[in-house]
Amino acid sequence: MAEAVQEYHSGQQEISEQIATFHLVGGLLKWGSLAVAVLLSMLVLWFCTSAGFLAGLITGLVILAVGIYFLRSKPSAEH
Numbered sequence: 001m002a003e004a005v006q007e008y009h010s011g012q013q014e015i016s017e018q019i020a021t022f023h024l025v026g027g028l029l030k031w032g033s034l035a036v037a038v039l040l041s042m043l044v045l046w047f048c049t050s051a052g053f054l055a056g057l058i059t060g061l062v063i064l065a066v067g068i069y070f071l072r073s074k075p076s077a078e079h
Contacts, residue, residue, distance in 0.1 A: 031071065034063075034064070034068075037063060037067070038060045038064045038067070039060070041063055042059060042060035044056075045059055
């Protein structure tokens with residue numbers, strides 16, 4: 001039975017699934033936050049001010065465009 005247990009070696013385990021999960025959660029948080037910001041600003045301008053639907057829609061589209069520009073993936077700086 002003792003032969004079935006593997007000895008622990010620090011730094012030699014496969015971590016590709018953890019890396020993929022980290023990137024997935026980071027992406028969901030990043031794009032989900034942008035979606036919430038766009039929706040919230042659009043709905044606040046539409047319903048809570050006299051600006052109306054068109055002003056809320058334009059503001060939401062501007063925030064979406066700026067957010068996509070700044071949140072998109074950047075090329076890695078490998079030397």
